[in-house]
Amino acid sequence: QVQLVQSGAEVKKPGASVTVSCKTSGYSFTDYGISWVRQAPGQGLEWMGWISGYNGNSDYAQKFQGSVTMTLDTSTSTAFMEVRSLRSDDTAVYYCTRDEVYVPGYFDYWGQGTLVTVSS
C-alpha cells in the first residue's frame, strides 16, 4: 500500500532552518511527483511547491521562492523540504503529498504531517 512517512516534530528559533523528510513506499517513486502543503494552526491549506520524481523539475509557489528548497533521494524514495529563515508565522503542520509526475495536479496520498513550531 502507498505510504508517505514524515519526520518528527521540530521546534526552531526564528531565523533558523528546518528540513522535513518524507519517506515513500508502495509505488514507483519516479512515476510521481511530490507536493508540499502546509496548514497553520486553525487555518486552511497552503500549497508550497512540487518536485517531479522523474526528473527533479520543481515549481514553487511565489511566496516561497528563495526560502524553500525541495529535493529528492531516489535511491531511498525520500523527498526533503528545507525551509530557511523561519519566522513565527511559519509555525504549521507541513504535509508531503503524492502528486502528478510532470506538473502539479492533485494529491492522492498524504503524509501524516510534521508540526514545525517557530518560537524564541
Add this chain to the structure above:
Amino acid sequence: QSVLTQPPSVSAAPGHNVTISCSGSSSNIGNSYVSWYQQFPGTAPRLLIYDNNKRPSGIPDRFSVSKSDTSATLAITGLQTGDEADYYCEARDNSLSVVFGGGTKLTVL
C-alpha cells in the same frame, strides 16, 4: 485571502443534501481540473474528488461535483454524521501553479 472562494460553513441535518461552492476565475477553475479534499480534525486531508468529478477508490457516490465556467460545487447527498469535516477545493492556476479554497466547515446537525 484565498484565491478560490468557499463559504466558511454549511450545515444540514442527517439524511439531507448539502452543497459547497468554490468560486474561482478563468486562470484557475475556468482552465483547469478541480479537486476536493476532506479533512477531519487532527488528521491529514484525504482526496475526495479529482479531475472535476472522479472519485478515488473507497469514496462513495454520495459525493459528486458539478463544474460551471469558473466555479465548482461539491454535493453530498444523504448526509451522515461521519461527513462532518472541513472541505477544501483545489485547482491549478496559470500564474500561481496550485491554489486552494479557504475551506468549508460542514456541520451535520
